[in-house]
Amino acid sequence: MTEPLRIDIVSDVMCPWCIIGYHQLSRALDASGTDHEIHWHPFELNPKMPPEGQNTREHIIEKYGSTPEQSEQSRQQMKALGDSLGFEFAWAEDSRMHNTFNTHQLLHWAETQGRKHDLKLALFTAHFTEQRNLSDDDVLADVAAEIGLDRAQAAAVLDDQRFANEVRRAEQFWQKQGVSGVPAVVFDRKHLVTGAQGVDNYTSILSQIAEMKG
Template sequence: MTEPLRIDIVSDVMCPWCIIGYRQLSAALEASGTAHEVHWHPFELNPQMPAEGQNTREHIMEKYGSTPEQSEQSRQQMKALGDSLGFDFAWTDDSRMHNTFNTHQLLHWADTQGRRHDLKMALFTAHFTDQRNLSDDNVLADIAAEIGLNREEALAVLDDQRFANDVRAAETFWQQQGISGVPAVVFDRKHLVTGAQGVENYTNILSQIAKLKS
């Protein structure tokens, strides 16, 4: 029996292309019937982001030098892609970017209970669809509780920062592998693909990997 394909995904829940890319990859995996296991890893798009976060449009214009028109065009493009993949981007003028170091610590904790993937999906929805404040530890604990994790323990994890060193070590490891942008997807521990590739491209990649493994 063939082992499931290992897929490591380095990403940040602030990254719209990460959920788009994952949904595209997921569609390709389903269509091809590929047995697989997904492992999520931390990356901070904005490690210097202050605790209170920043208006998303303002941040994008500052970081990439884009105009308000370009920013709106990009949002519309991502919204259309999201709709086609069953994911709702519901940006507003008040949408905010957040510092995600605590988010990654909570994901690390969820992984100790086999729930990292579920929490990751819930956080993408909380941020992009529901516009919840991921800078707020109480909100993060609420989201954990909504998928059946212990809210008090989630708050304790964030309060004492017990997984801070583990998250830093994981971030450093992937940076040392040359990862400087996300999503970064590593198939079978050796084939790196960056960016949201589209369902067709992911399907082709899976087919090529299957041939290499056969």
């Protein structure tokens, strides 16, 4: 009996390409029938983002030097990709980027409850589809409760920052492995693939890995 394929995904819930890439990979996994286990890991796109966050369009223009037209074109491209994968991007003029350090701490706690994957996907939806403020600890605790986790425990984890050091260590570990952008997907602990690759490319990658293991 072969071991499930280990897939490590380094990502941030502020990253639209992370959720696009995940759904592309998920389609490829389903189509190929690959037995697998997914492990999510933290990465902060904007570790210095203040608590109040920043307007998403302003942030993208400021960070990448893109024009408003390029920003809009990128949004439409991501929306079309999301629609094709069953994920809704509900961009708005007041969409905001948020600091995600507490988000990653909550995800670390959810792993101890066996629900990290479910919470990760719920947080992507909360941010991109529902436009909720993920820098608000009450909102984070609400999202945890909505998938059946204990809201009081979630709030306590955020309040006392008990997993802050673990999250920092995990972030530093992946940076030392050379991860400087996300999504970064590591197959079988040794094959690093960056960016949202598309269903066909992920299918090809899975096929190559299966051949190497076989």
